[in-house]
Amino acid sequence: MNFNRSESGLYLPSPPPKTVDEIAREQRQAYYDAHRRCPRCGSNQIERTTVGYIVPPDENRATCGCGWTGIVHDLVEDAQDSPEDSE
Numbered sequence: 001m002n003f004n005r006s007e008s009g010l011y012l013p014s015p016p017p018k019t020v021d022e023i024a025r026e027q028r029q030a031y032y033d034a035h036r037r038c039p040r041c042g043s044n045q046i047e048r049t050t051v052g053y054i055v056p057p058d059e060n061r062a063t064c065g066c067g068w069t070g071i072v073h074d075l076v077e078d079a080q081d082s083p084e085d086s087e
């Protein structure tokens, strides 16, 4: 087992290596996080189809309440000053 020296000076066991499934899940989540909001109005109230595209771009249809339509790949990530609307 490998040990990493922490900021406190203690040697702590390093976390186990990630599995392929975990990495894939993180990448899907990262892609999802980067494509959450309408590029026109910034809303995250997006209706989207759920075809399982394995690799980007995600070409599921996305429709916003403001009338914008496109694909999930066209959506934008959360901005710092985004309105706090519910999911």
Ligand SMILES: [Zn+2]
Pocket (backbone or CB within 6 Å): 038, 039, 040, 041, 042, 043, 064, 065, 066, 067, 068
């Ligand atoms: Zn919109």
